Amino acid sequence: xxxxxxxxxxxxxxVFYMITTMQVGVGILGFERYIAKSAGHDAWIAVVLGGLSFxxxxxxxxxxxxxxxxxxxxxxxxxxxxxxxxxxxxxxLLYFSSIVITILRTYIEVIQIWVFPxxxxxxxxxxxxxxxxxYVIGGIxxxxxxxxxxxxxxxxxxxxxYYALKSGHYSNLLPFFEHSITEILAATKxxxxxxxxxxxxxxxxxxxxxxxxxxxxxxxxxxxxxxxxLITIVVSFVYYNQEQLQxxxxxxxxxxxxVDLPFAQRFEYAGIALWLFVILPNVCxxxxxxxxxxxxxxxxxxxxALRALLLxxxxxxxxxxDRQQIDMMNNTVSKVGFYILYLYIPFLFVTQLIxxxxxxxxxx
Amino acid sequence: MNFFKxxxxxxxxxxxxxxxxxxxxxxxQKLSASADFSTVKQSSVSTFxxxxxxxxxxxxxxxxxxxxxxxxxxxxDLDDIQKHLPLDDITKTNDVHDISNKVTEGYxxxxxxxxxxxxxxxxxxxxxxxxxxxxxxxxxxxxxxxxFVESLxxxxxxxxxxxPIPEFTVKEVRVGKLTKTRVAIIYIDGIADSxxxxxxxxxxxxxxxxxxxxSSYINQMISDNxxxxxxQLIDTExxxxxxxxxAEGKIAIMADGSPHALTGPTTIVEFFSAFEDYFLNxxxxxxxxxxxxxxxxxxxxxxxxxxxVLTFHYEMIPxxxxxxLVASRNDIPFPPILEAIILELSxxxxxxxxxxLPTKVGQTIGIVGGIVIGTAAVQAGLTSNVLLIIxxxxxxxxxxxxxxxxxxxxxxxxxxxxxxxxxxxxLGVVICFAFILSHLLKLTSLGRPYIAPLYxxxxxxxxxxxxxxxxxxQNNRPISLRTSDKKRMNKKRATEKHDIED
Numbered sequence: 001x002x003x004x005x006x007x008x009x010x011x012x013x014x015v016f017y018m019i020t021t022m023q024v025g026v027g028i029l030g031f032e033r034y035i036a037k038s039a040g041h042d043a044w045i046a047v048v049l050g051g052l053s054f055x056x057x058x059x060x061x062x063x064x065x066x067x068x069x070x071x072x073x074x075x076x077x078x079x080x081x082x083x084x085x086x087x088x089x090x091x092x093l094l095y096f097s098s099i100v101i102t103i104l105r106t107y108i109e110v111i112q113i114w115v116f117p118x119x120x121x122x123x124x125x126x127x128x129x130x131x132x133x134x135y136v137i138g139g140i141x142x143x144x145x146x147x148x149x150x151x152x153x154x155x156x157x158x159x160x161x162y163y164a165l166k167s168g169h170y171s172n173l174l175p176f177f178e179h180s181i182t183e184i185l186a187a188t189k190x191x192x193x194x195x196x197x198x199x200x201x202x203x204x205x206x207x208x209x210x211x212x213x214x215x216x217x218x219x220x221x222x223x224x225x226x227x228x229x230l231i232t233i234v235v236s237f238v239y240y241n242q243e244q245l246q247x248x249x250x251x252x253x254x255x256x257x258x259v260d261l262p263f264a265q266r267f268e269y270a271g272i273a274l275w276l277f278v279i280l281p282n283v284c285x286x287x288x289x290x291x292x293x294x295x296x297x298x299x300x301x302x303x304x305a306l307r308a309l310l311l312x313x314x315x316x317x318x319x320x321x322d323r324q325q326i327d328m329m330n331n332t333v334s335k336v337g338f339y340i341l342y343l344y345i346p347f348l349f350v351t352q353l354i355x356x357x358x359x360x361x362x363x364x
Numbered sequence: 365m366n367f368f369k370x371x372x373x374x375x376x377x378x379x380x381x382x383x384x385x386x387x388x389x390x391x392x393q394k395l396s397a398s399a400d401f402s403t404v405k406q407s408s409v410s411t412f413x414x415x416x417x418x419x420x421x422x423x424x425x426x427x428x429x430x431x432x433x434x435x436x437x438x439x440x441d442l443d444d445i446q447k448h449l450p451l452d453d454i455t456k457t458n459d460v461h462d463i464s465n466k467v468t469e470g471y472x473x474x475x476x477x478x479x480x481x482x483x484x485x486x487x488x489x490x491x492x493x494x495x496x497x498x499x500x501x502x503x504x505x506x507x508x509x510x511x512f513v514e515s516l517x518x519x520x521x522x523x524x525x526x527x528p529i530p531e532f533t534v535k536e537v538r539v540g541k542l543t544k545t546r547v548a549i550i551y552i553d554g555i556a557d558s559x560x561x562x563x564x565x566x567x568x569x570x571x572x573x574x575x576x577x578x579s580s581y582i583n584q585m586i587s588d589n590x591x592x593x594x595x596q597l598i599d600t601e602x603x604x605x606x607x608x609x610x611a612e613g614k615i616a617i618m619a620d621g622s623p624h625a626l627t628g629p630t631t632i633v634e635f636f637s638a639f640e641d642y643f644l645n646x647x648x649x650x651x652x653x654x655x656x657x658x659x660x661x662x663x664x665x666x667x668x669x670x671x672x673v674l675t676f677h678y679e680m681i682p683x684x685x686x687x688x689l690v691a692s693r694n695d696i697p698f699p700p701i702l703e704a705i706i707l708e709l710s711x712x713x714x715x716x717x718x719x720x721l722p723t724k725v726g727q728t729i730g731i732v733g734g735i736v737i738g739t740a741a742v743q744a745g746l747t748s749n750v751l752l753i754i755x756x757x758x759x760x761x762x763x764x765x766x767x768x769x770x771x772x773x774x775x776x777x778x779x780x781x782x783x784x785x786x787x788x789x790x791l792g793v794v795i796c797f798a799f800i801l802s803h804l805l806k807l808t809s810l811g812r813p814y815i816a817p818l819y820x821x822x823x824x825x826x827x828x829x830x831x832x833x834x835x836x837x838q839n840n841r842p843i844s845l846r847t848s849d850k851k852r853m854n855k856k857r858a859t860e861k862h863d864i865e866d
Contacts, residue, residue, distance in 0.1 A: 011820065115791060116676075127788075127795060134802040145805045145819040263685060269677045273790040280798060 019221030051226030
């Protein structure tokens with residue numbers, strides 16, 4: 001970590017915003033249906049359980065990285081050697097890029113469905129990637145700044161929940177614990193996609209000043225995400241009954257429709273537009289991390305890596321055409337994310353433990 | 365290719381070097397070519413010559429304070445003269461370069477013989493000054509009513525008398541090949557961060573230009589990003605404001621001949637704080653500051669949102685409001701964007717015309733333009749009433765920005781917003797905002813982040829950003845300035861609680 005100069009680093013508390021924004025993406029606009037499928041009105045328990053379990057993963061990630069004082073690419077290299085380690089890093093970067101593509105393409109779909117049905121994917125993608133480029137080129141400080149400002153710009157959207165609560169049926173939530181544990185665990189698995197993204201910290205952790213101090217902020221960030229999802233799902237459950245919910249693809253988005261202010265109604269137009277400040281930090285942190293990873297792996301300039309990456313993301317975005325493909329993409333990334341977080345990270349953790357033990361005995 | 369290379373290799377010879385290589389006689393010849401340069405031979409008791417620019421030196425000074433002491437005394441050489449003159453800062457020199465600089469600034473040259481290359485230089489600066497007047501661009505109802513004038517020394521006096529401490533430091537640099545403008549970099553030693561001071565001094569030193577006639581030249585030349593529409597240093601005409609920001613640990617830069625000081629490193633929120641905010645109670649000041657910020661937002665966003673909603677998202681308009689809008693836009697032949705651009709441009713025209721004309725005519729233009737053209741445009745069915753109200757309110761709101769340069773920026777910002785609103789509706793507005801944000805995040809002022817209290821988030825500095833907390837809670841200087849002395853006062857003593865009957 002010593003090679004990164006201090007004026008390029010960011011404060012430890014910044015990780016709070018970076019983790020929350022990465023976790024809250026486009027999924028929150030319509031995740032209710034998927035998890036309510038298996039756990040019904042008890043799905044909120046799955047949200048909490050799933051979220052809490054990620055605290056363990058965050059803890060593991062910090063242990064893995066802090067031990068070697070480097071990022072995941074360095075860890076891979078020292079554990080598995082140059083070639084296998086490098087291959088693993090490439091696979092991980094591929095997964096990270098697929099997160100970026102998924103988020104971006106899903107948001108573009110939301111825009112096309114709700115606001116501009118005629119607008120081509122390539123138009124929004126180009127504008128969006130150009131925008132992302134202008135941030136990422138400024139380095140991690142600018143990207144983190146976007147995460148912070150985006151957080152504060154979008155947080156007032158919470159207030160819109162008031163309209164749903166006003167006309168909700170609170171008995172929808174009762175009775176508690178009606179579903180079996182297996183059902184709830186199945187729903188917990190479905191929650192994963194909504195929490196993935198924070199693992200990008202595997203790359204940007206060395207850029208935090210005093211990374212040890214930042215761990216508590218990472219956990220706070222995760223807790224805040226749990227809180228966000230919990231509020232969202234409870235409000236949706238209060239407003240819709242389970243039957244309705246199964247037919248509503250974008251449950252949270254639909255809730256914005258009922259907003260009725262004296263000077264504006266149909267707030268989803270403004271809401272979707274403002275949601276850009278949730279999506280953009282996601283995309284930027286993702287792009288920054290992948291380009292940084294490529295820079296570390298292949299010794300190419302981060303700028304050129306970024307440009308190539310933008311081209312790839314753009315192509316991928318326009319290749320995905322319809323709802324089925326987007327759904328498939330979301331499911332695949334979700335599944336891969338699930339295995340990476342719950343299997344690969346613990347595996348890495350254990351391997352590293354063994355390695356250090358072996359090295360210690362060897363050395364003395 | 366060769367042609368270009370040659371050009372690069374031979375840098376323009378500097379004029380100062382040219383002048384330095386003159387001989388004394390050539391210099392005198394050059395000077396005498398001007399009609400206002402006079403050389404007088406004095407030969408009452410002993411003979412000597414005095415030469416000066418009649419337009420720079422007050423003749424009264426020459427007779428009253430100079431000749432009176434030396435004409436009736438026998439003099440041997442220049443040292444004799446120097447002994448008898450009751451004036452400081454007299455130099456004896458034969459350096460032609462120095463002589464040339466000083467004489468053109470208003471020094472009096474004394475020689476024993478016309479051919480002597482050695483001479484005395486007597487300072488007698490009498491530049492014409494304007495009286496100190498009331499601040500006009502940053503007027504405040506309460507508080508001091510002094511504004512800077514065009515003389516650097518007067519201006520420094522105005523600041524120094526507010527900060528009577530030895531730490532108050534003025535570094536002077538001369539900038540500009542022709543104008544040789546005196547530029548002062550002012551800071552309080554021990555409070556201001558030395559890195560900031562060095563940045564400022566270095567940047568001023570690096571200026572390479574022939575004439576500097578105003579501090580706004582310097583502002584553009586030393587700003588971190590010259591292509592940004594956002595001003596990166598605050599331009600103020602109030603000595604009290606300068607004294608107060610110096611005490612915060614900032615740096616001020618002043619140029620001779622300019623009635624404005626530049627202060628920095630600054631942050632974007634400072635551009636929306638009027639100095640009057642500090643003269644009012646903190647509750648009032650905070651409220652007014654918030655109103656001002658909302659005014660700025662309204663000014664930038666209102667007409668783009670009108671265009672966006674009417675062009676793409678008319679579903680967003682509630683039923684009751686729809687009737688009003690329809691009635692207003694019923695006969696308008698133009699799409700909203702054209703309507704908005706026409707109105708915005710005509711407001712800009714009015715503003716520009718008002719600014720260029722003498723005050724009295726300017727007011728008339730304002731009335732004619734605002735009322736007559738506005739009403740006529742609506743009656744003719746060219747624009748809608750609603751938009752007219754929005755645009756003129758937006759113009760009004762942009763005037764609340766206390767710093768003039770910033771209000772210009774806000775004027776300009778509206779147009780990209782308008783165009784992107786026409787392109788992608790509300791989403792376009794947000795995208796445009798995101799682009800501006802990316803620019804602002806990258807912007808720095810003297811190397812310090814531009815949107816500092818917001819990002820990097822500094823909770824301490826937020827006490828004097830969007831709102832202004834009471835003085836008792838402002839016990840620390842802004843963290844983002846990295847001041848050497850972080851404490852403004854002793855918090856304990858300031859907030860000491862007294863018992864009921866103490």
